[in-house]
Amino acid sequence: MARTLVIGDIHGGLKALLQLLERAKVTPADKLIFLGDYVDGWSDSANVVSYLITLAKQNTCIFLRGNHDDLTHRWLKTGELNDQWLQHGGQSSIDAYRRFSEDQKKEHIIFFDQMVNYYIDKENRLFVHAGFTNQKGPAEEYTPTPFYWDRTLWEMAMCIDPNLKPGDTGFPKRLELFREIFIGHTPVTRIGRDQPTRFANVCNMDTGAAFMGKLSLMDVNSRQIFQSDPVHSLYPDESGRN
Template sequence: MNGRLIAIGDIHGFNQPLQTLLEAIDPTPEDLIVTLGDYVDRGPDSKGVIDTLIDLGRRTQLVALQGNHEEMMLSVIRGDEPHHAWLRYGGVETLESYDFDGEMDFLPPDHLAFFESLGDYFVHDQFFFTHAAYDPTLEMDQQPTELLRWHSLRAGIPDPHFSGRIAVVGHTAHPEAEILDVGHLICLDTNCYGGGLLTAMEFPSKRVWQSNPQGVLVR
């Protein structure tokens, strides 16, 4: 691959800092950008985030993973789960960004196609990417969805994966907006929705770009 490999942590409806990072990164068609999930909920502009990511996918190679918040939203839209849990964890803000009128088909067709295209994991060279965590003993295509999307690192950091690849994850927001790097695992959720930062990192160089929730580049 001639381009860069870059991952972006949990966005959670913060479109302005996402646009700030992308302007600083200036993606090319050769670059490969992996977004780690949780695009929606809690922040003010989930719809804008999806518009930005769809446009990004036209300009560069985008691999978008599914987070637990996308899982909750899709389960409600499909009628598989009641809406209460999703609304309690940020779904209200998402609905407001889409000017929700009471009908559950509120997603534009291109947004629904985007959500339905999301993957569970991505492997590239010496790295693999998931939203939350992994089982260190299993091949990636055998990983339980519960681990990939829901496991909090506060409940335990997985051991190194047997493949020797480095895990790049999100999901577990660092309260001090710091990147967690334990060698075999790097967590890029730096708590943007909680007043922290939105983080992007290039691999293997570990170059970092960060924006605060107001869209001001800080690194």
């Protein structure tokens, strides 16, 4: 049976992605939703993009734009550099692209161009890298920046009384817009978790693959979770974004 699978932040960990897809026994029938941040971290950033371009030829794939993807895209397209980006994984992407031809870089620029800021499926589930701030929903945002930088949605979800349900007084209107919301961006390892974590109807899939954590995948219907080994163990001679 075809599945809809959502995958957290990869951050250049191609070895972890390949291991994860194998463990989940992904087939061409499965729909794959990637939550962004494919680059900046481990040494395979450019190779991750090449693999995803190939993967999309056999699977239905949705590629969300992450903040690191936006920064790498800007550098590839215009040469724009950002000091904070360089300090938080950007240098690893620059190093990775040194081995790529201009034609390969152009193909990757097209991939980055075609990413989407958010995706809403037929079950009214929202998939977005970081969040959104407009109370009327993502379609009403005045700028795309919150889609890949916002942390307030996740912070809000963590603070909600677990006894509150959609429709209750005090339950945030922003969250009532969707049946479920799947995000990445903020590693759940920051709160001592090592698996995808849900507060209210927001599920965070970023399990710290850029640092000492694992890469995670979830079947959005069955809730079955698959994880790679800790990504740093697959790149023992590197430090990632540590």
